[in-house]
Amino acid sequence: MQRHTNFLSRLWPLAAAAGLLAGCSQPTRVEQAAAPPVSVQLIAFNDFHGNLEPPRVAISAPVAGTTATVAVPAGGAAYFASAVKQLRARNPNTVVVAAGDLVSASPLVSSLFLDEPTIAVANTVGLDFNSVGNHEFDRGAAELLRLQNGGCERNTPREPCLVDKPFPGARFRYLAANVLRADGGTLLPATGMKEFSTPSGTVRIGFIGMTLRGTPSLVTPTGVAGLTFADEAATANALVPQLKAQGADAIVVLLHEGGTTTVGYNDKSCAGLTGDILPILQKLDPAVDVVVSGHTHRAYICDYGRTDPQRPFLLTSAGQYGTLLTAIDLAIDPRTRRVVAKSADNVIVQGEGFVGAGGQRVDVTPRYPSFPPDPAVDAIVTRYVAAAAPLAQRVVGRLGASFTRTASDAGESTLGDLIADAQLAATRPAARGAAQVAFMNPGGVRADLLAPAGGGPLTYGQLFSAQPFGNTLAVKTLTGAQLKALLEQNQYTAQPTPRVLQPSANFSYRYDARLPEGARVLEMRLDGAPIDPARDYRVAMNSFLAAGGDGYTVFTRGTAPTGGGLDVDALEAFIAGQSGVLTPSPAARITRLQ
Template identity: 40%
Template sequence: MKRMPLALMTVSLLLAACSTTPTRPAASPVDVTVLGLNDFHGYLEPTSFPTNQPDPKDATKKLAINAGGIEAISAELIDARKANPNTIFVGGGDLIGASPINSGLLRDEPAVYALNGMGMKVSALGNHEFDQGLDELFRMQNGGCESNDKAKACKFDPNYKGATFKWIGANVKYNTASGKTGTPFAPYSIQEIGGAKIAFVGAVTKTTPGIVSPEGVSMLEFTDEADAVNAVIPELKAKKVDAIIMLIHEGGEISAGSTDDYSTVGCKTLNDQSPIVQIAKRVDVAVTAIISGHSHQGYNCLVPDPKGKDRIVIQGQQYGHLLQRLDLKVDKANHEVMTVRAANLVVNYDTRKANNTLDFAMTQIVGTANNKVAAIKNQFVATLGDPQIQRGIGNARNTETALGDIIADAQLAATQAQGSQIALMNPGGIRADLPDTTQIKADKSVNFGDVFAVQPFGNTMTVMTLTGQQIKDVLEQQFSGANAGTANKLLQVSAGFSYKYTLANPDGQRINIADITFKGAPINPAGSYRVAMNSFLGAGGDNFTVLKGGTNVVQLPNLADVDVLAAYLKANGPSLKNVVQGRITKL
């Protein structure tokens, strides 16, 4: 696709009135700016972001900058509000959860306070908002210290006050087993901005039950996203809102082979099988634009609505590296949007720091959070054999990675007393390189904060017995059901275990059991094997439901996965390198 200039995309939405129609009220336009943040994950500080610009020191590489961080995000918002007072800040979900140690160890209260301070008004729910269960999410919303982890809750503020913005989700409902009816969260929020009534309607991926700890959402059901949003459109129209924006924690990715990226304006190369494309094609035409998330991709695309007309679908990558921007010209008199433009804005921390334009109020939050966790965060763990061990290019979850190999080996080593022979690690649980590029040290050392960023969920270890056939079946689930297509989740495996797969084969036939080997020999379908994993995976998380059928299950509640990794690094650090071991082969 030919790349358009880096200007804002404009889609005209105003239809010429026929001369036979009744006289319309004179247009009463107001300019509204919407800035969106998705997949923030409590990243208070900047992290490395590969831009689309060539590195002036090496033209074969892309320039990497420090991007995001609450000091720079807030500064962008301050500038935007100066340029247009009719600016609103909203979220696309996963604002909390899977967070670095300076937020995660404080139950993400610093992240919530930062978003409060930046004036966020409303956000879609994300799946990670449910990581600690519904009751804890209510606490994050409403405040208080009654938590399922009192060692972390109210340690940032002893009187935690909750979020001043509202999480919304039209497709989250109580199920019949809960004994409750209705919805735990509002489906939408109407915000008045410059006299215009802008409705934000929210949804979270319907796959949430399969990708969070099941017990935390056992009382909920997550319905079809498009159906749920469409169901509230008549109500919003009756309220005579002037625009409807959808905030959804579900996403997609640019099709393989395309050169489009986060800065491409009006791309039409979103993979057609991506969940967000399938949803967007069904969402009511009354929705002006869709702010998305979940896939941690940067794109600014057009997807046909149910009438075939192009509609903006945008996502801002992850960790605050990008802000999604929509500029709307709203006709208040006739309750319609005249034009809408879209762009992804790079939040360049380096430039703002150099120009001394970071927000000092946010600097204070970062400093307070860091001070409260410093004693734990700064503990030396190990010196590695390489400066960094990576989790895969672009956070790939469909390939074996050097860091995935090491984590699986660590879990196997830690559970020998329980008879473990094999370990499995879900790639979605690996949240950062070790260390992040911004934290690489000349002496190749890592501290506990670096390790925590890799595995921030607080999972513990589980060991169970699986038959050889069950092992084959769970490996097949990497490519089927909710993990099919672009959602493949390649389990990372420990030393001594390997397998081959053929992606082109049908469901259930991608792996020949003779190509699954343990200690060099094919596994026995009827044989029994002791398998270690984290507690999330052991409960069937990430749609690996076969694991629910394991027997002789041993839970190790005092053996945290992050501590397991730290101990392994400490024992083996200098020998650990950024090398993929080749345990998984794609045929």
């Protein structure tokens, strides 16, 4: 982009000279036309999810001049901050923005402290605007407002302000254009503006931030009670004229919705772009210049004008967990107040090597830049790691092999099965609900339980990473007919594998996705006996599912729930009760008929 900007700068005087020769410009107009475009840089990211420590993730990156690739270790807040600082040094006209899910579904070091350390890191990095994502609502709207405004009001089972008291809140601004209260106002501001004064003139960048319309189906319904999530494109389109009237020369949408491509993280072809963001883009006002997206955890750079010439947006996403940053360059003509050039690159945040599952080592490579740790952010992370260490490092059992989220052809995983078994064990006693069966949603399982080569200790920190939401357990009474209706709600046609509820070991069923909806579930059995449609059954689940989360509304039809303890505590207790080394059983509770 710098080469492009310099090229435009060289062209501008030539164009002005041509105007003089034609005798068609007044002197003052010549001076305006001679002004070079203003270069503005956006540094963007998404789906950080509180990954303060390096997440042990590698980016597959091309080796220049060859068809080979190299694994580049990426992520870690201290390295992330250093990368932002180096990118910012390229251009004084820089804005740092994010497209949602900055917090929640986080590792223990952040989640244990209600993501307060992630807010502190974002403040130190110099984040300007962050759109809300669906995970910003995991702990409810009141807790989101506390993260924005600060304070120690307790809105969750976890205690706030355990390390920093009082918690100061975010210095950046959350944007929530399509999140409406009952009175029609937005929960948080809809837009933001950034202004830069330069020798060529003053330019203004307008930002619209919002989450996906389907957020209520992805979070606990009680967390978004009283809120309405409006259509994304209609919301943005209504705000574009307002930002233009306020003097915005460029419009940037920070949208927590995304897609996928079939090419690499920085491949500009954007080949195979698909996903739920496409219908939104097809309706978006062409006056929008850039869409910074998220939610799918995929990385891409797309010139959407190749798909729709009437809507030449620049569409970007920086993957997940702070492993990438998107450096977006805009050239703005201060005379016409239009963006005349734009480009972007995804930059790998390379910091330190790591040892992955099975003992494979991923080392720092000189083929890509690496970043030193930023001292200020490193100090924040170190302080919270120390505060969490006694709990995180406590050994709760031993693994002989890994339990993973990898789904079978039927949609079942070994870790999902383990969690369902733990929840049934915790709620089976009469005093805790007298549960007969338990179900776990795969979306609530956030990390694998990886065993080192040859097996080894399992820590509480690993359990917490797998179940970071702080959900409590609940038991409800459902009829056999309702159980069938519940399982019919599963997404059997999802690709490449369906996302279905994980049952406890004493429950099994078959399904045929080729059959019509409502007739797909076959042969449900509990403890070997067929499910009786007219009989009542006591069913355990987490509080998210109990409220109808993930679209499983049948759970809300059950009797008032019997309360229980935290889901992660149930998992710890179950593992502690197993003798010897823990190894996964084959995932065979669900059978998919072809």
